[in-house]
Amino acid sequence: MANFTLKVTRLGFCLLQSLSPRIAGKVAFRLFCVTPSSKPKGEKAKRAHAAGVAKLADAERFRLRLSGGGLAHAYRLNGGALGRRGRYLVTHGWGSSSAYMADLATTLAATGAEVIAVDFPGHGCAAGRALHMGMAVKAIAAAEARFGAFDAAIGHSFGGAALIVAAAGLLPGVPAVLPQKLVLIGSPSEMHWLFKGFGKLIGLGWPAQQVFENEVRRVTGRRVEEFDASRTAGAIQRPVLIVHAEDDKEVSADHARRYAAAGDEVRLHWANGFGHRRIVAAQPVLDTITSFLGEVISDKDAEIIPLFDLPARRMSL
Incomplete structure (x- = not known):
């Protein structure tokens, strides 16, 4: 203020x-x-937003109705007639939108994955001027109900914390959304x-x-x-990648350390020098995330199989 x-x-x-x-x-x-205005402030933010909008220009767009009321907005890349492949969910932070996550979304789409990027209520193209954790988790559940189960979910800041809450099924009456892998970028470990x-x-x-x-x-x-996600990260029994910068001035690096101490399934990657916002588009970070998501675990026999073998393998199940 x-x-x-x-x-x-x-x-x-x-x-x-x-x-x-x-x-x-x-x-x-x-x-x-109360959510901040969706209009970017300052020339740097305006350029970043415009670039993101351009990168998502060809994406399909959807409205997601939340249980109990409210609307979210979703972009889909590599969907529909392109066939079944790995399906990834991307969520943004407070005061952000999918436009600011466009570098990540398009990088993931370039691997051949179907990518769903969600604008939470009051952000981006979604209506409203209010958001809380319950609404964010319901938006994540609405995305899974609309597009199907996700092989992985990647979230920044508040969006990453919401993914952990959704994966744990912490909200009564809201089904858990538990992908095979999670990536949390600059995310708080508790609220x-x-x-x-x-x-x-x-x-x-x-x-x-x-x-x-x-x-x-x-x-x-x-x-x-x-809402203590550092405990939940170990309890969900899924591989979790924590990406954080020690120079993050908005979400302390101590949150990343709490996640890392949550269990053997949690891996911590320091992306120092990229702060809280630039981290979502930094090439070394994008490379680390795509490498982490490059292989998934088959539910049938627990073997590790390459991402690009997924369509053929799933058709045989």
Whole structure:
């Protein structure tokens, strides 16, 4: 928030919680879920967005209806008549969109895979101005319901955390989306730090902070403390690649280390020098991800088979 806006916001919450901590906490959650404008700010962001839009220009487009209401948007590359091949899901971070993930999506499509890139509600081409973890997980479930099971899923920042939550089936009433492999780029390992930081930023007292955090349980059926993906990463029994930069100023590298300690199935790759945003389009990162996804495990006999053998193998099953 801009300095003046923050001062006004803090003053407003100071007055509101003195009257009703309950109302203050609920208003804080609504504010927390408001998504930023989808219009890129600054010349650099505008160029990156325009380049991404151009790269996705020929992709098929779909609207995804979320259970309980809301819409997401999806792009599909190498779909339809091109036949069955490895199917990958790509998810973006908070305030981002599939356009900013276009380098990754097109790189994966160039391997012959069918690639689905999702715009969460309030982002990119998706309608709305609100998003929370429950809505993101429902968007992921809607993508699987529309396109079929995914062989792998790759997510950046908030989008990576949402993939882990979806893979674990943490949301009551929402089916788990559990690909054979997961890649998380610059992703937080738990969400409580965000709520604590936001509450401190706007000056919430403890009673209002409790209400603020309890709103998570109301909309997702889970307490905010339960969204601890570093534990989930090991529990899902799937290969997970964590890609992170130690110079990431938005999501601390400590989150990557927590993931890495979650289990033997989790591998950590440092992509230092690329920060939090440039990491999604850095060529060394794209090479690392495509290499990790180059082979998948056959469900039938647990042998490792090359990605490009998938269509023929699946037809024989």
